[in-house]
Amino acid sequence: MGSEASPSSRQYGLTRPLSLQGPSEADIISTQExxxxVVDWVKQLTRQRGYTDQWSKMLMLSYLLLVHIGLGFDFRNVRMHTKDSRYLNYQEDFFFVLHGILKEMDGVTEVQSIPDAHIPVMKFKFDGISIDLLYASVSRLVVPDDIDISDISVLYNVDEPTLRSLNSCRVADQILKHVPNIEVHFRTTLRCLNFWAKKRGIYSSWRWPNPVMLCEIQEEELGFAVWDPRKNPKDRSHLMPIITPAYPCMNSSYNVSTSTLRVMQEQFLFGNRICKEIELHKAHWPALFEPYMFFESYKNYLQVDLVAKDSDDLREWKGWVESRLRQLTLMIERDTFGKLQCHPYPNAFSDPSKHCSHNAYFMGLQRKQGEVMQEGQQFDIRGTVDEFRHLVNMFMCEGSISLCMRSQMVINVPN
Structure with missing residues (x-):
């Protein structure tokens, strides 16, 4: 009986509280804002659609903001869901109307919509806090305040974008149910790996492509495709399958290419070696988190410049272009038959000496180890670059943004 925590001292969620004090007046105001x-957004739309005031009040209960901190990362980055019961138009009302409302608000900055991302998202900062706002259209007349998104019934009759939005939280919840020592070891290890991967320029010794799974893949009768290389031919080509535990089970690393897998394997070996040296007291923990010297690791680089007429247009297109850079990596591997390996750097750069809104992305290029080539033989990827530029420019607004690509030697890359 003495081991039970009192209601006032009980810890909820994964991370320890920043403070045991109640919310400040400023916190309450921010939450209300x-x-x-969302309330003002729904009022505006329901009135435009001719709903009565009584029905509009009922619909207010169907638009909920679900704050999700996920697996315990930085509290300054929050993921939120807007859930509706199918009275709104996904593309127009969420990514256009709500986007415009947010841009006009004081305290809201860096509003960016990415409707074509694998998980469609609207990103913005609210009072300095980074927020990812996802949209989920559930098949219910009214969404209750206490809806449990971990219940599989919430997936009935939803579309694919809603499925992926809901699963971003459902997967995190399932992971927490399948790992031991959540409060101490798991959280610390996860943050350590996240910090290490960021410093080393990768996302995060396993016998790939054997899948990493926390539980058996669940088959349900809802009709959604689950990861299964025996049934789905495209799943057989995945190089680094890490399978999510929530239904429908998916490969969270579907976008890993031959080149990015090589980079991660090299960094896993590096991290393993440093950890062994730490155990033998031959090294210290800071050595594990030393930044990766990306611009000292290759002789040749491919530079992708994104230039916009102003910062708003740059922010609007930045995320969209970044989501397409993986295609460029795959295209280079395809057109060189895997002989030229491409290492994309995960962060963008900007040159303060330039008087325009721009971002530069770099990819390290090198010949595949062990590949025999004739003396003086070079790779010609001009056709690949032109094809990628054409694919991207098809969707860009002419005159507001442009994409330039060029090859760089090591002496011309950022210091």
Missing amino acids: LNKI
Whole structure:
């Protein structure tokens, strides 16, 4: 009986509380303002659609902001869901109308919509806090305040974008149910790996492509495709399958290419060697988190420049272009038959000496180890670059943004 925590001292969620004190007046105001954003948005749309005031009040209960901190990362980055019961138009009302409302608000900055991402998202900062706002259209007349998104019934009759949005939280919840020592070891290890991967320029010794799974793949009768290389031919080509535990089970690393897998394997070996040296007291923990010297690791680089007429247009297109860079990596591997390996750097750069809104992305290029080539033989990827530029420019607004690509030697890359 003495081991039970009192209601006032009980810890909820994964991370320890920043403070045991109640919310400040400023915290309460910020929360109310967040809720007011959604309420005003719904009021505006329901009135335009001719709903009665009584029905509009009922619909207010169907638009909920679900704050999700996920697996315990930085509290300054919050993921939120807007859930509706199918009264709104996904593309127009969420990514256009709500986007415009947010851009006009004081305290809201860096609003960026990425409707074509694998998980469609609207990103912005609210009082300095980074927020990912996802949209989920559930098949219910009214969404209750206490809806449990871990219940599989929430997936009935939803579309693919909603499925992926909901699963971003459902997967995190399932992971926490399948790992031991959540409060101490798991959280610390996860943050350590996240910090290490960021410093080493990768996303994060396993016998790939054997899948990493926390539980058996669950088959349900809802009709959604689950990861299964025996049934789905495209799943057989995945190089680094890490399978999510929530239904429908998917490969969270579907976008790993031959080149990026090589980079991660090299960094896993590096991390393993440093950890062994730490155990033998031959090294210290800071050595594990030393930044990866990306611009000292290759002789040749491919530079992708994104230039916009102003910072708003740059922010609007930045995320979209970044989501397409993986295609460029795959295209280079395809057109060189895997002989030229491509290592994309995960961060963008900007040159303060340039008087325009721009971002530069770099990819390290090198010949595949062990590949025999004739003396003086070079790779010609001009056709690949032109094809990628054409694919991207098809969707860009002419005159507001442009994409330039060029080859760089090591002496011309950022210091």
